[in-house]
Amino acid sequence: MKQIIFKTLADLRFAIIILLIIATSSIIGTIIEQDQPIEVYKLNYPLSNRLFGFLSWDIILKFGFDHVYTTWWFLCFILLFGTSLLTCTFIQQIPALKIARRCQFLRTSRQFYQLKIIKEVSLSNLSKLFFQIQKNQYSIFQQRNMLYCYKGLIGKIAPITVHLSMILILVGTVISALGGFKAQEIIPKSETAHIQNVLINGPFAKIPNVSTRINDFWITYTYKNTINQYYSDISILNNLGNELHQQTIYVNQPAKFNGISYYQTDWNLLGVRIKLDNSSVLQYPLISVINQRNKLWISWISTNQTLKDGFTILMNDLQGYCSIYNELGLFLGNLELNETFTINFPLLLIDILSSTGLQIKVDPGIPFIYSGFGFLMISTLLSYITYSQIWILQESEKIMVGGNTTRAKFDFELEFLKLIK
Numbered sequence: 001m002k003q004i005i006f007k008t009l010a011d012l013r014f015a016i017i018i019l020l021i022i023a024t025s026s027i028i029g030t031i032i033e034q035d036q037p038i039e040v041y042k043l044n045y046p047l048s049n050r051l052f053g054f055l056s057w058d059i060i061l062k063f064g065f066d067h068v069y070t071t072w073w074f075l076c077f078i079l080l081f082g083t084s085l086l087t088c089t090f091i092q093q094i095p096a097l098k099i100a101r102r103c104q105f106l107r108t109s110r111q112f113y114q115l116k117i118i119k120e121v122s123l124s125n126l127s128k129l130f131f132q133i134q135k136n137q138y139s140i141f142q143q144r145n146m147l148y149c150y151k152g153l154i155g156k157i158a159p160i161t162v163h164l165s166m167i168l169i170l171v172g173t174v175i176s177a178l179g180g181f182k183a184q185e186i187i188p189k190s191e192t193a194h195i196q197n198v199l200i201n202g203p204f205a206k207i208p209n210v211s212t213r214i215n216d217f218w219i220t221y222t223y224k225n226t227i228n229q230y231y232s233d234i235s236i237l238n239n240l241g242n243e244l245h246q247q248t249i250y251v252n253q254p255a256k257f258n259g260i261s262y263y264q265t266d267w268n269l270l271g272v273r274i275k276l277d278n279s280s281v282l283q284y285p286l287i288s289v290i291n292q293r294n295k296l297w298i299s300w301i302s303t304n305q306t307l308k309d310g311f312t313i314l315m316n317d318l319q320g321y322c323s324i325y326n327e328l329g330l331f332l333g334n335l336e337l338n339e340t341f342t343i344n345f346p347l348l349l350i351d352i353l354s355s356t357g358l359q360i361k362v363d364p365g366i367p368f369i370y371s372g373f374g375f376l377m378i379s380t381l382l383s384y385i386t387y388s389q390i391w392i393l394q395e396s397e398k399i400m401v402g403g404n405t406t407r408a409k410f411d412f413e414l415e416f417l418k419l420i421k
Contacts, residue, residue: 010088018081029068032060035200041066069143070177070202082170085163091365093160094395100156103147106326106391106402115391115402123397131421133390147322147392155385155406165375172368180363181205189217189334194238197362205362208260210244213238217267217356219318229319231265232356265355269297269315272322273350276303281350286315297308309345318354388412390419 008014033040034387050056064071112118121129130147134140181201182230187193192213201207214232222228235419236257247255257263271285273380286297294316302310302368311332314324321336333341339345388405391413405412 006091009084010091012088013082015081015088018077019145022074022077022081025068025074028065028209032065032068034069035042035067035119045157056272058235062366067200069173070200075174075177078170078174082167085167085170089160089163089332093163096159097156097160100150100153100387103148103387104145105141105142105143106150106393107146109177109393109395109400112391112393112400112402113285115404116409117404117416118400118402119416121399121420123394123399124393126392126399129399129419135307136415136419138388138390145394147390149390149392150388152387152406155382155387157383158382161379161382165372166378167376168368168372170372170374171367172370174365174366176202176363176365178202179204179206180365183207183264183360185360186266186355187211187212187214187358188353189214208362209239210260211239211241212262212358213237213243213338214356214362215246219267220364221317221319225317230267230356232358234262234358236260259360259364261363263359263361264356265359267318268317268355268357269295270353270355271352272299272313272315272352274301275348276301276346283353284313284355285312315352318352320352321394322349322363361385386412390416399406 012406033044038057038061041060041188045055045057045060047052047056047058053256060066064073067164068074097313106112131150136151138151138152141148179202181198183198185197185334186194187191190213192211194211195207197243198207213235215232215235219230220228228354231248231250233242233248234255236255238244244254245257249255249262249264251264268288269286271282271283273283275281278308284299284301286299289296289298297315299313300307300310301313302308304310309327312327313335314323321334324335326332326343335341335347335349337349337352339349341349386408388403390401390403393400403412403416
């Protein structure tokens with residue numbers, strides 16, 4: 001029974017079936033939005049209009065299609081595929097490597113005729129043939145009237161390296177699914193926030209007890225007035241408020257500290273500080289409005305207690321100025337930072353309050369995944385090394401020479417003919 005189980009696990013057809021199931025599940029996880037609220041699935045996959053005639057939000061939630069990569073059945077298929085690779089390595093690949101290292105002498109001419117490449121040479125050319133084989137970097141073994149030569153044995157390690165790399169990738173995937181988490185935080189400039197808005201977390205994930213302070217946030221623009229890059233200067237603090245790490249991050253350049261990665265993801269405008277008629281500084285909120293082309297923020301600044309008279313402020317970027325409109329919607333002009341607006345009413349723009357969006361992520365399986373892909377690239381290079389074998393048998397005045405190779409057969413035939421010539 002054990003032999004049947006191990007042979008089934010090591011079978012290539014069984015591994016391909018499991019791999020197809022994993023690939024199909026990954027396709028489902030790509031098509032269906034992952035880790036969204038239930039309302040999103042009820043809206044996009046209603047019961048009255050099922051996708052493909054059967055897929056609706058209740059099916060998605062029942063089988064865990066909303067979090068495919070962390071479901072128990074997906075992890076079981078990954079474990080089963082890894083077991084199949086491991087079994088195949090120990091039952092087939094490692095024994096095949098041991099056999100390839102042995103001296104495999106051919107003792108009769110009948111065995112030579114089973115080879116695809118065979119030639120007879122005269123006895124006088126044996127020493128020259130031996131010298132040419134040695135010159136081509138073959139390892140040569142002799143037993144009485146028989147010679148066995150091979151080269152490129154390292155190419156036989158390629159299948160084992162492929163299995164090792166895939167197992168490392170699978171292990172990294174499972175570790176990330178069980179011990180990783182991802183959070184999204186919107187933090188105002190100069191404020192401090194703890195990790196609270198966790199989007200995805202594994203059953204064994206541990207939320208670090210650190211907080212993040214936004215020292216500064218700014219945006220650079222191109223000469224065409226389009227956004228070039230977002231920057232956030234952040235400090236990572238412990239539970240006592242002491243700074244542990246400080247770094248300026250931007251898109252595609254995250255900050256890393258103790259396995260935690262901080263990515264720049266979003267931004268927003270929260271409000272403006274304005275001084276009216278030599279009075280105290282007041283803070284007004286900015287409300288985001290829908291626009292197809294870019295972001296817009298708007299605020300109403302009242303000049304009296306009735307709230308009927310005042311100005312409308314409109315902003316669409318963080319370049320340090322805003323547009324002023326009266327209560328009828330007529331454009332009055334632009335107002336820059338620390339500039340006084342004197343039409344109808346004194347107005348001084350003190351500051352623009354902004355916030356930055358950070359994605360905080362812990363992925364403990366990344367080193368295993370990167371190592372796996374590294375070994376996979378090495379195995380690709382090793383697979384190009386051809387494992388070639390040459391046999392020589394002396395019978396009276398006749399010498400039989402035969403050869404075989406695993407790949408690049410045309411090149412091996414040319415090399416074999418040159419050796420004979």
